[in-house]
Amino acid sequence: MHVELKNTTRKLCVIGDPVLHSKSPLIQNTMLSALGLDYIYLCQPVSAGRAAEWLSAAKVAGYAGFNATMPHKLDLVPLMDELDEDARLYQSVNTVCIKEGKVYGYNTDGRGFLQALLDAGVDPAGKRVLLLGAGGAAKAVALKLVQQGCVSLTVCNRTLERAEMLCQFNAAVMRAVGFDAATLRLEASRADLLVNCTSLGMGGVAGQFEDFHFLDALPHAAAVCDLIYHPAETELLAQARLRGHRTLNGLGMLIHQAVFALEHFTDTQLDGAAMRALVEGVL
Known part of the structure; x- marks a missing residue:
């Protein structure tokens, strides 16, 4: 898969520990490329207990957002400026959007x-x-x-x-x-x-x-x-x-939670069925 990087390209990633096995970069970059959106999605190991440090670094580095897997989903909850209904209910965050210095937490698993x-x-x-x-x-x-x-x-x-x-x-x-x-x-x-x-x-x-x-x-x-x-x-x-x-x-579930996360990241409504068919073709 070819990913074109420009000075305007916005950064996204998944954090976790371990995380190098994650399929999220493949899934998200496949969708971003097909949609022609100027983002790149990376994989970022972040060890347990360092979610707050990562969040500060992500703001400084200009990340548009990130996904979180274990062990960070619970730790991110009190760090958010706002939580969506599911994140508040589950007390777990798997998607973070960074906009104008504020952080918004979502949970797309359910x-x-x-x-x-x-x-x-x-x-x-x-x-x-x-x-x-x-x-x-x-x-x-x-x-x-x-x-x-x-x-x-x-x-x-x-x-x-x-x-x-x-x-x-x-x-x-x-x-x-x-x-x-x-x-x-x-x-x-x-x-x-x-x-x-x-x-x-x-x-x-x-x-x-x-x-x-x-x-x-x-x-x-x-x-x-x-x-x-x-x-x-x-x-x-x-x-x-x-x-x-x-x-x-x-x-x-893996694909659809990623589609919903990408909608949050990019403020773009996606065709979930089309994205699922696209991603299943590369997994």
């Missing part, structure tokens, strides 16, 4: 996940959701699903207390349970949509589900989503597909 679901023909409204995991990604997904009208959302997590903390957002709709085989099977039997927000099955991570018998209890019409996109088909998705379930991985 919106990205929702759009990916809708692309796959899955509307969470009225659905009973079984969500595996209670970390940062799970929080954005869970709260967006509740906002969109799922009738129940059950959070399965090995550390029950962490799931209970997440479920405090809406105790009328959300409830916390454990992660043992019997519980997974029971809760799967009641679900219309199963979402894996854990790292189990991720490429390069030494962790996998102990067994997949809980999928046998899923109603046949239930969809199964895994936020992991490497590998493209995790063992969870493969096992669900073999049982006849509709499946989707995390690539759609």
Whole structure:
């Protein structure tokens, strides 16, 4: 991919620790090039605890904005002059825009996940959701699903207390349970949509589900989503597909959250479907 640099070219980047594995530069530069926008998107390692230092440096260096991945999403929240509704709700920032000396924090994770679901023909409204995991990604997904009208959302997590903390957002709709085989099977039997927000099955991570018998209890019409996109088909998705379930991985979420971030950076409304097709062609 050819990127033309001019004196007027505005800088964007992704920060994190680690971050050199990130696909964000490829995704964003692909979109910027296709749109003819005068920006370049870089990868910037920033070690844990140094988000405030980076923010000051980014202002001085004239950055238009940046994305943030772990471990900076929480640390950025109190540093923002303004937060959008989702960033305030999740208490997590993944997109920062710098305009006239002020910093604006956004979170596009939940919106990205929702759009990916809708692309796959899955509307969470009225659905009973079984969500595996209670970390940062799970929080954005869970709260967006509740906002969109799922009738129940059950959070399965090995550390029950962490799931209970997440479920405090809406105790009328959300409830916390454990992660043992019997519980997974029971809760799967009641679900219309199963979402894996854990790292189990991720490429390069030494962790996998102990067994997949809980999928046998899923109603046949239930969809199964895994936020992991490497590998493209995790063992969870493969096992669900073999049982006849509709499946989707995390690539759609990755792309759509990037599209929404780019809209914030550039004040440009984008065609999400066209951008997804473009980016999928280079990934």
